[in-house]
Amino acid sequence: MAERTASITDLPLDILVLIFPYLDAPSFLALCSTCKAFQQPSIRLDADYWSHATRSAFRVPNQPVIQYDGVRWQKLYRRMLTQSRVFTWGSSTYGRLGHGSQQSHAPGMVNPRMRHRRNTDCPFPTEVEWARELGIIADMQCGGWSTTLLTAHGALYTVGVLDGMQTPWNNRTGNLPQRLSFPAGFPDGPGHAKYEEPTIAIRQFSSGRCHILGVADSGRIWSWYNEVDIPALHVKFLNIDIKEGSSTNPVTGGGLYGRVKKVVAGWSTSSAYIYGTGIVLWEPVKRAQGEEEADTMLVMETVEVPRTAYQRVKGASRESAEDKALGExxxxxxxxxxxxxxxxxxxxxxxxxxxxxxEKNKVDEVIELCALRNESSTPVDVQGSFRSFAIFKNDEVITSSQDYLQACWDARQHNPEGVDIEGLKRIPCLQHNGVISIAFGDYHFLALHSSGKITAYGTEMQACGALGLGGSSLRGIRHTGFGRDGKLLPHAYTHGRQVWFEPEKKTWMTFFAQGGRAPDEADERMRMFGGDPVVQGEVSEWFEQEGRDWDKHPAVKDADEDGLGAYFALSVCAAGWHSGAIVLVNEKVANRVQENCIVRDPNLGQAPKTEDQQLRPGPLDDLEGRIARGAISEQGYKYTWAEKPFPRLLLSDGTEMPGTVDFDEWRFGRPEWQLDVDV
Structure with missing residues (x-):
């Protein structure tokens, strides 16, 4: 009998997945198209492969909560090539948003000649258009007074200032980005070729309050401080050896020892996780006076966080009793x-x-936060900054603050289990709702969901717009106090308030904020809305439902080939009083959404329209007249909401909102609100 010819399809899946990472995406797809066996989802949509391919090609940070979602990673890979966009919103002081048309000023230092100019803060997400010239944006983070982007080539660009306490607010060149530079002697010419140098191609970075840390492909740590145009310092340690490599090829087993896994820049602390050593802390480095030419800083004093060095090594023949105990x-x-x-x-x-x-960031001991333990012993994740953090476990999201940590710390001797210590919060709309990550500012935070949506929570100080909800009371923001701080109402925490990127929704909200079709008829309802927080909360939920899923409308849906929608957020960031996001923008779907918002208006006549003319809303200078009747700049067209009145609802307590128009229905049903949420 002739021997059977062996085939690659005979190999078990656990062997095949070891081969796949050696193929680039086109080669992998070509392999999958060769036979039906490779078309099965477990191979064609292998999560490990597409996660590795996306993170390797575009330097996208790992997202542990979705690391096993192969479908998502494959779609991200395909769309990041052409559709990644950068949006920012919130306080524009110091030019930290990167919006070229905006003026920047510092609180309390406003030029008297500019006092009567309109507020330049940005309450609605606005694209940072110059970011398109940088190519694919892999990561984005906010600092105290800055926003920093990491490109797929490993370059960092920043707007704003790194340290607003040290840099004069008027000592800036505007809102244009500046590339974070390296000391003399490193490649600094035009183009991307210079970033092929593994010692300066940044693979992961972290923005602290007033400094930035980056780790290069080689494993070298760099630190930027004070001003954007000051070159980085190469960070070395007196008592800890950093193992650098020459490429981004993964290293496993014992080869990881001395390699830098990641860096984290805190409020006033620098840190790195180093294999074999654990979490290492040190004070942010700066050049001393007279040492402007220095390119390296040798850190004399470091702190190693206790009990963080253990690593599970596959195939290890034996462990010491101490290591085994630490691992358990x-x-x-x-x-x-x-x-x-x-x-x-x-x-x-x-x-x-x-x-x-x-003192000097010393950590003498660590304690377990027993109330946050995952009883199923499966991994959890932690995210946070400044004074707030979130724990992710079993599709739950638990938020808390340093006050809780301090209470547990103070009770570590007499109450080591942390029984009945208050401070852990479970916001309803964050539970079992596909939350991937949370970004914290000083008083607000934003959650990124696996659906590509972002929801906002907390307070935007002095109505700066950090929530990204347009600063509108129709979204559930209530402005109070001398500074007109905008606090999200309790109603917003049951199902959340989504950050919208469609410009049409901004116009839609403006129309209803002015009373809709008949402001006089709606006058009493609007006064009721403005005076009663409960009424405002319920009406804002009605608007939230009406504003969702415009890109899922039957007239739009067929243009959405991969189901990610017109605007799909990849990441979200926040700090201080501002926020940002990397968003995949499907312009084909976005244009279809816009077209679906426009209808002919026989009452306004009709003008001839060329084939390439697009129906875009006109300038906002004449909003009062145009928006009041729902018209757009092109003669003969109007918005679909032009004939709709300000909503009239039957409230949850049975009260009928006044007016003569019909009652409005709830698109997804009136919610059962949980109004006792402590945020």
Whole structure:
């Protein structure tokens, strides 16, 4: 009998997945098209492959919550090539948003001649158009007074200032980006070729309050401080050896020892996770006076966070009794954050630990936060900054603050289990709702969902627009106090308030904020809306439902080939009083959404329209007249909402809102609100 010819399809899946990472995306897809066996989802949509391919090609940070979602990673890979866009919103002081048309000023330092100019803060997400010239944006983070972008080539660009306490507010060249530079002697010419140098091609970075840390492809740590145009410092340690490589090829097993896994820039602390050493802390580095030419800083004093060095090595023949005990009691660190006064880390045993900073960031001990332990022993994740953090476990999101950590720390001797210590919050709309990540500012935070939507929470100080909800009371923001701080009403925490990127929705909200079709008829309803927070909360929920899923309308849906919608957020960031996001924009679907908002208006006549003319809303200068009747700049057309009145609802307590128009229905049903949420 002739011997059967072996085929690659005979190999088991666990062998095939070891081969796939050696193929680029076109080669992998070509392989999958060769036979039906490779068309099965477990191969064609292998999560490990597409996660690796996306993160390798575009330097996208890992997202542990969705690391096993192969369909998502494949769609992101395909769309990032052409559709990634950068949006920012919130306080525009110091030019931190990167919007070229906006003027920047510092609080309390406004030029008297500009006092009567309109507020330049940005309450609605606005694209940073110059970012398109940088190519694909892999990551984006906010600092205290800045916003920084990482390109797929490993270059960092920043707008704003790194340290607003040190840099004069008027000592800036405007809102244009500046590339973070390196000391003399490193490649600094035009083009992308220079970033092929592994010592300066940044693979991961972190923005702190007033400094930035980056780790290069080679594993070298760089630190920027004070001003954007000051070259970075290469960070080295007196007592810790950093193992650098020459490429981005993964290293496994014992080869990881001394390699830098990630860096985290905290409020006033620098840190890195180093294999074999654990979490290392040090004070941010700066050049001393007279040492402007220095390119390296040798850090004399470092702090190693206790019990963070353990790593599980596959195939290890034996472990010491000490290592074995550490692996059973603490586990291997998966992720960590650095807050103002605490370091918090999670391990592969589903446990959460924290340590408090002492003098010079010293951490003498760490304690387990037992109330956050995952009883199923499956991994958890932690995200946070400044004074706030979130724990992700089993599709739950638990938010808290440093006050809770301090209470647990103070009780570590007499109440080590943390029984009945208050401070853990479970916001309803964050639970079992596909939350991937949370970005915290000083008083607000934003959640990114696996659906590509962003929801906003908290308070935007002095109506700066950090929530990204347009600053509108129709979205559930109530402005109070001398500074007109905008606080989200309790109604907004049951199902959330989505950050909208469609410009048509901005016009839609403006129309209803002015009373809709008949402002006089709606006058009493609007006064009721403005005077009663409960009424405002319910009406805002009605608008939230009406504003959702415009790109899922039957007239639009057929243009959405991959189902990600017109605007699909990849990441979200926040700090201080501003926010940002990287968003995949499907212009074909976005244009279809716009077209679906426009109809002919026989009452306004009709003008001839050329084939390439697009129906765009006109300039906002004449909004009062145009928006009041729902018209657009092109003669003969109007918005679909032009004939709609301000909503009239039957409220949850049975009260009928006044007016003569018919009652409005709830698109998805009136919610059962949870109004006792403490945020």
């Amino acid at each position: 009691e603490v586990g291997a660190v998966l992720n960590y954050i650095v807050l103002e006064h605490f370091v918090v880390f999670v391990t592969d045993l589903g446990t959460v630990f924290c340590g408090r900073f002492g």
